[in-house]
Amino acid sequence: xxxENYIYDCIITGAGPAGLGAAIYTSxxxxxxxxxxxxxxxxxxxxxxxxxxxxxIPQIDGVGLIMQMQKQAQQFGADIQNGKEVTGLKKLxxxxxxxxxxxxxxxxxxxxxxxxSSYRKLGVGGEEKFRNAGAGVSYCGTCxxxxxxGKKVICxxxxxxxxxxxxxxxxxxxxxxxxxxxxxxxxxxxxxEELMSKVNEPGSNLKLELxxxxxxxxxxxxxxxxxxxxVKTGQEKELSTDGVFVFIGMVPNTGFLDSFVGLTDNGFxxxxxxxxxxxxxxxxxxxxxxxxxxxxxxTAVGDGVVAAMMLKQYFRDPQWWNEPVSDAMQPQGW
Amino acid sequence: xxxENYIYDCIITGAGPAGLGAAIYTSxxxxxxxxxxxxxxxxxxxxxxxxxxxxxIPQIDGVGLIMQMQKQAQQFGADIQNGKEVTGLKKLxxxxxxxxxxxxxxxxxxxxxxxxSSYRKLGVGGEEKFRNAGAGVSYCGTCxxxxxxGKKVICxxxxxxxxxxxxxxxxxxxxxxxxxxxxxxxxxxxxxEELMSKVNEPGSNLKLELxxxxxxxxxxxxxxxxxxxxVKTGQEKELSTDGVFVFIGMVPNTGFLDSFVGLTDNGFxxxxxxxxxxxxxxxxxxxxxxxxxxxxxxTAVGDGVVAAMMLKQYFRDPQWWNEPVSDAMQPQGW
Numbered sequence: 001x002x003x004e005n006y007i008y009d010c011i012i013t014g015a016g017p018a019g020l021g022a023a024i025y026t027s028x029x030x031x032x033x034x035x036x037x038x039x040x041x042x043x044x045x046x047x048x049x050x051x052x053x054x055x056x057i058p059q060i061d062g063v064g065l066i067m068q069m070q071k072q073a074q075q076f077g078a079d080i081q082n083g084k085e086v087t088g089l090k091k092l093x094x095x096x097x098x099x100x101x102x103x104x105x106x107x108x109x110x111x112x113x114x115x116x117s118s119y120r121k122l123g124v125g126g127e128e129k130f131r132n133a134g135a136g137v138s139y140c141g142t143c144x145x146x147x148x149x150g151k152k153v154i155c156x157x158x159x160x161x162x163x164x165x166x167x168x169x170x171x172x173x174x175x176x177x178x179x180x181x182x183x184x185x186x187x188x189x190x191x192x193e194e195l196m197s198k199v200n201e202p203g204s205n206l207k208l209e210l211x212x213x214x215x216x217x218x219x220x221x222x223x224x225x226x227x228x229x230x231v232k233t234g235q236e237k238e239l240s241t242d243g244v245f246v247f248i249g250m251v252p253n254t255g256f257l258d259s260f261v262g263l264t265d266n267g268f269x270x271x272x273x274x275x276x277x278x279x280x281x282x283x284x285x286x287x288x289x290x291x292x293x294x295x296x297x298x299t300a301v302g303d304g305v306v307a308a309m310m311l312k313q314y315f316r317d318p319q320w321w322n323e324p325v326s327d328a329m330q331p332q333g334w
Numbered sequence: 335x336x337x338e339n340y341i342y343d344c345i346i347t348g349a350g351p352a353g354l355g356a357a358i359y360t361s362x363x364x365x366x367x368x369x370x371x372x373x374x375x376x377x378x379x380x381x382x383x384x385x386x387x388x389x390x391i392p393q394i395d396g397v398g399l400i401m402q403m404q405k406q407a408q409q410f411g412a413d414i415q416n417g418k419e420v421t422g423l424k425k426l427x428x429x430x431x432x433x434x435x436x437x438x439x440x441x442x443x444x445x446x447x448x449x450x451s452s453y454r455k456l457g458v459g460g461e462e463k464f465r466n467a468g469a470g471v472s473y474c475g476t477c478x479x480x481x482x483x484g485k486k487v488i489c490x491x492x493x494x495x496x497x498x499x500x501x502x503x504x505x506x507x508x509x510x511x512x513x514x515x516x517x518x519x520x521x522x523x524x525x526x527e528e529l530m531s532k533v534n535e536p537g538s539n540l541k542l543e544l545x546x547x548x549x550x551x552x553x554x555x556x557x558x559x560x561x562x563x564x565v566k567t568g569q570e571k572e573l574s575t576d577g578v579f580v581f582i583g584m585v586p587n588t589g590f591l592d593s594f595v596g597l598t599d600n601g602f603x604x605x606x607x608x609x610x611x612x613x614x615x616x617x618x619x620x621x622x623x624x625x626x627x628x629x630x631x632x633t634a635v636g637d638g639v640v641a642a643m644m645l646k647q648y649f650r651d652p653q654w655w656n657e658p659v660s661d662a663m664q665p666q667g668w
Contacts, residue, residue: 021389021632028387028480030505053362055355055403055635057390069389142643146362164650171364190651264662273663274607274626291662292608294643298355301389302636309476309628316498317524324666328598328625329607332658 008034010311011099011108013086014253016043017297018287019114020069021304026112026311027076034108035073035080036101042066043116043288045297049134050147054297065297086115089260091280095318110282110314112307113261113269115253117288117295122156122246126217126226136223136243141165142296145172148243154179154226156214157247163187163195165247170198170206177239179209179228217244252289264291274325275310276303281321282314342368344645345433345442347420348587350377351631352621353448354403355638360446360645361410368442369407370418370435376400377450377622379631383468384481388631399631420449423594425614429652444616444648446641447595447603449587451622451629456490456580460551460560470557470577475499476630479506482577488513488560490548491581497521497529499581504532504540511573513543513562551578586623598625608659609644610637615655616648 009031012019019035026033045051048062057065070080088100089111099106119139121127130137138144141155145168153173155166158180164187166178178195185192198206215229215236226244229236252267261278262270271278271285273292278285286303288295293303313320327333343365346353353369360367379385382396391399404414422434423445433440453473455461464471472478475489479502487507489500492514498521500512512529519526532540549563549570560578563570586601595612596604605612605619607626612619620637622629627637647654661667 017389024387024389025630029476029502052406053358054390055351055358055406055638056388056394056399058402058406058409060390065390068392072386072389072392075392142363164646168363188651194650262662262668268662270662270668272607272665273659277665279668291660294640296359296639296643298632298639299636299643302633302639304389305630305632305636306628309630309633312498316528317522322665325607325664326625328596328602328604330659330664331606331611331656334596334604334613 006107007096008032008106008108010034010110010112011036011097011106012112012114013099014038014043014114014116014287015041015070015080016114016116016287016300017045017066017069018116018300018304019112020066020073021301022112022114022286022308023073023078023080024069024076025305025308027073027078029308029312030077031311033078034106035078036084036086036099036106037080037082038085040082041070041080044118047131048143051297052146053143086256088256088258089283095282097280097282110311111284112304112311113257113278113283113285113289114287114304115256115289117250117252119246120249120251122214122248124214124216126219126223127246130217130219130223135221136219137217138243138245139247141168141245141247144245145169148173150174151242152240153177153243153245154214154228154239154241155245155247156180158182159186159247159249160188160191162247163191165245166206167194167198169245174205176206177209177241178206179212179214181211181213181231183210214244250288250295254289261285268293272325274329276307277310277321281318284311340441341430342366342440342442344368344444344446345370345431345440346446346448347433348372348377348448348450349375349404349414350448350450350621350634351379351400351403352450352634352638353446354400354407355635356446356448356620356642357407357412357414358403358410359639359642361407361412363642363646364411365645367412368440369412369414370420370433370440371414371416372419374416375404375414378452381465382477385631387477420590422590422592423617429616431614431616444645445618446638446645447591447612447617447619447623448621448638449590449623451584451586453580454583454585456548456582458548458550460553460557461580464551464553464557469555470553471551472577472579473581475502475579475581478579479503482507484508485576486574487511487577487579488548488562488573488575489579489581490514492516493520493581493583494522494525496581497525499579500540501528501532503579508539510540511543511575512540513546513548515545515547515565517544548578584622584629588623595619602627606659608663610641611644611655615652618645
């Protein structure tokens with residue numbers, strides 16, 4: 001049971017790249033820092049076995065990178081506790097914040113929310129099995145497209161991200177098949193035009209399978225084929241492929257926040273883009289959980305460091321929380 | 335002479351952490367990327383011989399980190415040219431951007447401005463000599479305070495950053511002397527109160543030398559003492575010290591931009607905090623050069639990656655440039 005009379009300088013909820021980036025800074029600044037992580041450190045990056053776009057590190061796997069960040073934070077004094085699921089938060093009258101964690105209650109002068117987000121899953125056979133270790137199921141074209149140079153891939157989805165990422169994959173893969181459950185795309189007009197123009201190129205490496213879903217993903221040690229089912233005719237066919245990219249949305253892990261801070265309709269935390277302040281004084285949001293996040297490893301880390309830097313500004317002057325963002329940082333102010 | 339008829343996808347001005355972070359992303363996305371660097375890659379981080387707060391890398395020197403980032407960008411195809419000083423930019427009627435570089439002209443569909451900023455110097459004897467290799471002169475307390483645990487330091491300045499960083503140093507150093515040229519501080523009231531309360535603590539490790547300047551920094555292989563001169567009496571005294579921290583401001587390297595993009599009174603580039611768009615469509619700002627930057631290695635890298643991600647959005651839909659930032663990212667919109 002946590003001692004609720006003890007007051008941490010900062011509690012960080014979630015030990016992914018944003019949370020650990022923040023913890024390295026707060027603990028190095030000698031702020032008493034507690035990191036509460038639901039499972040084990042890492043967030044969704046631990047599902048990635050080959051990262052080559054984190055500036056400064058030529059190649060590393062997600063687990064290795066996270067272990068290193070964790071060690072750095074711990075060396076500076078951060079207390080990282082695993083298996084601690086935050087179930088609720090409360091702003092106290094004295095300005096401190098109470099963090100409920102199962103049956104324990106912790107108290108802090110400030111909180112950095114960094115619960116991350118998860119890719120929405122297809123929920124079909126083979127998806128989990130081939131998720132890890134570059135076996136062939138991916139949720140991020142920007143991250144993994146270069147690993148499919150000259151190969152065959154299937155993309156699933158029909159929104160902006162799906163169209164963008166599919167077009168991106170056509171620059172790498174030898175053959176791309178885009179599977180979409182409807183005939184119409186949700187993506188904006190300009191993107192759909194670009195997609196169709198690519199499909200209609202002579203000898204195009206991009207084909208569409210509309211009114212269709214992926215029913216299963218198959219293979220021995222890695223993806224070898226996928227079964228695609230037409231939802232109108234019910235007909236199924238097996239397509240040989242090296243990878244399946246799933247682009248059907250992100251789900252921020254913000255359910256536990258309930259109405260503690262403001263959320264968008266999609267569940268992302270409302271936070272000002274300049275300083276990452278939420279609607280509750282002393283509570284910052286960092287990483288994929290916040291609205292407008294660029295959803296990359298380096299940008300999540302950057303967010304964590306920004307929150308850790310601004311937290312000191314809040315300690316110095318709590319009134320700062322209500323100061324508007326400078327006009328110089330807002331197009332409408334220019 | 336550059337072939338001005340050749341059109342790059344992206345020109346990046348400045349190969350510091352922000353510029354190289356951006357280049358890794360744009361070139362990995364198969365965008366034809368040219369990086370123009372005035373001197374050699376690195377920016378001010380190459381003056382740092384010990385970095386321990388870049389998440390994911392336990393310890394590295396500035397040169398080593400930058401070389402690694404440069405190699406990553408080059409492996410993905412970025413063309414990094416050193417000794418190329420950008421002297422002017424021009425937006426063409428067809429939407430492209432011309433970049434003048436001495437007698438050469440390059441053209442691109444987009445530009446990421448990442449020229450960085452420099453610490454304002456005292457301009458006294460010994461400052462340059464002891465600048466490198468942890469010899470004792472520093473311009474960043476957040477970065478270097480932990481290296482002065484139990485040691486004696488002198489801090490110079492009287493603004494917000496000077497007071498904050500000096501207070502920060504008192505948590506590490508055994509003795510801190512703050513030298514300020516006037517009797518009054520420019521820093522905000524709450525900070526000055528905190529400073530004075532620290533000075534007045536019994537047995538405080540913080541002393542003030544007001545109406546005083548550092549006239550020289552001395553030592554053999556590293557800083558051993560500094561001469562402090564009272565500007566009212568003209569009296570000089572030599573104080574023994576292990577380090578001199580200079581907190582007299584930052585100067586963004588934006589002189590070459592003239593009136594191309596909007597700048598603040600202090601010369602920082604006006605850029606919206608959500609997407610780093612400047613006033614000129616297709617021209618982003620990333621890193622220490624922009625208003626509101628957190629001035630840390632990881633935040634500069636994060637900026638570069640954000641700009642590289644948003645650039646694709648601009649290519650898809652140039653009208654996006656004029657879209658306002660979502661209310662969910664602005665406190666006044668909540």
